[in-house]
Every structure is written in structure tokens, then in C-alpha cells.
Amino acid sequence: MEQLTISPFTRPASGTVSLPGSKSITNRALILAALSRESLTLEGALFSEDTEIMISALKALGFTLSPDPAGNSIFIVGRGGYILGRDIEINVGNAGTAARFLTAMLALKPRASFRLDGSEAMRKRPMKGLLDVLTHNGAIVPEFSGEPGFFPFEIKTRGLFGGTLSVDASASSQILSALLMVAPLAGGPTTVELTGETVSRPFIDMTLTMMAQFGTEPKSVEHGRYHFAGEHSYYCARPAYVIEPDATAASYFMALPWVTGGSLRLQRMGNICLQGDIGFTEVMAALGMDSQTEDEDLVVSPKSAPAGDIPASFDFNAISDTFLTLAAISPLLEKPITITGIAHTRKQETDRVHAMATELRKLGQRVAETEDSLTITPDLAALKAATATAPVAIDTYHDHRVAMSFGILGCRNLHGDGRPWITINDPGCCAKTFPRFFEVLNDLRPS
Numbered sequence: 001m002e003q004l005t006i007s008p009f010t011r012p013a014s015g016t017v018s019l020p021g022s023k024s025i026t027n028r029a030l031i032l033a034a035l036s037r038e039s040l041t042l043e044g045a046l047f048s049e050d051t052e053i054m055i056s057a058l059k060a061l062g063f064t065l066s067p068d069p070a071g072n073s074i075f076i077v078g079r080g081g082y083i084l085g086r087d088i089e090i091n092v093g094n095a096g097t098a099a100r101f102l103t104a105m106l107a108l109k110p111r112a113s114f115r116l117d118g119s120e121a122m123r124k125r126p127m128k129g130l131l132d133v134l135t136h137n138g139a140i141v142p143e144f145s146g147e148p149g150f151f152p153f154e155i156k157t158r159g160l161f162g163g164t165l166s167v168d169a170s171a172s173s174q175i176l177s178a179l180l181m182v183a184p185l186a187g188g189p190t191t192v193e194l195t196g197e198t199v200s201r202p203f204i205d206m207t208l209t210m211m212a213q214f215g216t217e218p219k220s221v222e223h224g225r226y227h228f229a230g231e232h233s234y235y236c237a238r239p240a241y242v243i244e245p246d247a248t249a250a251s252y253f254m255a256l257p258w259v260t261g262g263s264l265r266l267q268r269m270g271n272i273c274l275q276g277d278i279g280f281t282e283v284m285a286a287l288g289m290d291s292q293t294e295d296e297d298l299v300v301s302p303k304s305a306p307a308g309d310i311p312a313s314f315d316f317n318a319i320s321d322t323f324l325t326l327a328a329i330s331p332l333l334e335k336p337i338t339i340t341g342i343a344h345t346r347k348q349e350t351d352r353v354h355a356m357a358t359e360l361r362k363l364g365q366r367v368a369e370t371e372d373s374l375t376i377t378p379d380l381a382a383l384k385a386a387t388a389t390a391p392v393a394i395d396t397y398h399d400h401r402v403a404m405s406f407g408i409l410g411c412r413n414l415h416g417d418g419r420p421w422i423t424i425n426d427p428g429c430c431a432k433t434f435p436r437f438f439e440v441l442n443d444l445r446p447s
């Protein structure tokens, strides 16, 4: 297995970070463009495993896409969602967005058959809420090769009829986002209603805002019920759609100057409109970091005034992809913190709550784990002792965010002599959303 030993920063971080495009926006824009009746160029798109999976799947479904990785753009010809072919195999890898959004889109096609599978981790991730509602609607007839409700499966599709789609999206907001995006193309008036709560709320707002940007909105919304008139398509009466840089990826560089000192300019992060994860700036503000918008950029640096008391508890339910960033740097805090609202992340790339607890314990930290929370009691002396003789190898569990967040922690000059103390196992897993992460990180090291 490949390993990367992190060299600590012996001087404060400085420089400008150009972040890749947002994964969530790129994969939504690809679906919405395919569902629209026009051609469109996506600018500032992300090129990574998760978006390559979406691009390949749409190509397999007969859509014309011309990706230009060097120019970060993708030209796509929409066909009102019309899928060519009736017997197609798709592998969604470990891309949650592709898994949920594509499955819902396939259900629109009458009289076809699709075989879907994903990575080993994806075979354990929640799909049941989505498959159940599509089955009850008569849109699909699923057949499972393994455990019912999970990949791999085959779906015979009948087309999405109108009516009421009651959905359980408690395990993943992507299930609700998927249904919302396809509901306007159902055969008749459609109501999407949530049977309970959902997690990661800002991603639902992202979906609804992007649907509106592509020309289609619910006719009305009331108490978690979204009404659509039916028989619509998306219209994107513009030649280009510009994708925001990825706010979750930015969380690592909001944390870096806290770990190393210094100041960073995050390009085009100054006016993020669609991504709730920009709220991580508030977490870092509580830790004593300042973020100022300058032109379109965000400049992050330690506050000049001393930080007040850090809150004892942070609720990450709305921005859970960023909880790993805070958890990884928590050994450098002065007081214990509790991170709550993260039970659903146990069913993501890996069991993230358990993975973070396990790796922090390897670093000598005291960690208490509940179903929905982590309490980390920082211990700097134990951190130094655990890493005194050789770097500790952090296991990453095929989870890009475990790799990237501990990569940031390893930048602290912990032993004062520039000696490396953290090794990241399988650093290549960051290719899911940020293939060049460790190169970008290295470029911020003053020479």
C-alpha cells in the first residue's frame, strides 16, 4: 500500500489556494443538464472519481458529453432526460450522489432494464428509502443479488408516474434530492413528501436552488411537501453554468493556518451561495480564526485578538462532511470538545465516527464515542509521546476525508524540529473528490 509521510511546516503557511469545483454542484449540474432540453457548458467543474463516474454513466445512457479536464469544463447535450438503450450496466463506485441521482433518473424510462453496482463500501450504503418509494410508485421493479435494499441490483423500469411519493430520507438527504430533481418529469402532478426528518439539510436547499437555476421549481412547498405540476422538462436558457469551488475541500485550508500559523487566500471562496459547508468558517471562528472576503476570495488567518472560550459542543448535522476536519485537529485544542449530529456518517465512505475515534486513539487521545457523537479530550503530551520515535500510520478506510483531515494535522511542527510524525496510508483515496490535494498542500509550504 502506498503511504505518504507528512512533513510538518516549519514556517507559517502562506499562499493562494485554487480549490477544485464542488462535487455536489458538478454532479447535480450534470443530472439537471441531462434532464434539460438544451446544450450547456459547465465551467469550473470538478474532475475526480465521483464526477468521472457520473460522466461515464451519462455517456453509457447515450448522452453526449465532452469533458475538458484541462479547462475544467464539460459540454453536455441535454435530451430532456431521454435515455438511449434498454439494457445498461452502471457502476457507481463509491459516489453517493451518482448512486442516488442516477437511480432516480433511470426510473423515468419506461420498459428498460438496468443493472447497478458499486464499490464494496457502496454495497452497504443506504438506498432503501429511494428504492422503496420508486417501487411503491410502480416506477421500478427491483431484483437484489445480495441483501434487499442494497447494491447490487437490477431494476426493470416502468417510468415515473405522478402522485404522492412518500420518502424516508432519514439516512441520506441525497435520497430526497434525487427524487426532487426527477419529480418535474413524472407523468403527472407529483408531490414529494418526507415521512420524517432528513440529515444534511443545506444540500436540499442546494438542490432546490439549482433546479430553479435550471428553470424548474415546485409549484408550492408546505411542511416538507413539494408539489410539482407534472409533464415538465428543465430549460437552461443559458450557454454556460459556473460551478462554485468546493466548500468542503476548503475546510482543510481554513484549518491549516490554525495548525501552522500564517494566512491563506482561498480563491473564489468569498461569495459561496449554494454550499452549506461554507458554515465551517463559523467553527473556525470559534477556534480563533478570522475570515475576510477580499474581492471574490476568502482570506483566512488567526484573529489578532485572543480567542474567547471555545464552545464545548458543535452540532455538525447540517455540515457533517466537515466534522472530520475539526475532529482531526482537536488534539491541538486545550479543552475537550463534543461533536454531535453525525450518526448518519457511520454509513458513508466508512463508519466515519468510528474511524476518527480509532485513529485519534492511536495518537494517544481520549475519545468517547456514542451513536451520534464523539467527545475528544485533547492531550498534547500524549500526542508527543505517541509520535516521539516514529510517525504514526493513519489508516484511511478508503475515505478521502480521513486522509485529508489527518494530512492537515500532520502539518503542525509538533516536535519543534520539523520531524515528521504522521504517515497517511493510501493517500490516493483523496481522488474521490480532490485528486491533487497533497500537491496543493505541499505548495503552501514556504521554502
Ligand SMILES: O=C(O)C1=C[C@@H](OP(=O)(O)O)[C@@H](O)[C@H](O)C1
Residues within 6 Å of the ligand: 023, 024, 025, 096, 097, 171, 172, 173, 174, 177, 199, 200, 203, 320, 321, 344
Ligand atoms: O447531496 C449531496 O451532494 C451531498 C449530501 C450529503 O450526503 P448525506 O445527505 O448522505 O449526508 C454529503 O455528505 C455528501 O457529501 C454530498
Ligand SMILES: C=C(OP(=O)(O)O)C(=O)O
Residues within 6 Å of the ligand: 094, 095, 096, 097, 321, 348, 349, 401, 433
Ligand atoms: C459523504 C461524501 O460523499 P458521497 O457523495 O459519496 O455521499 C463525502 O464526500 O464526504
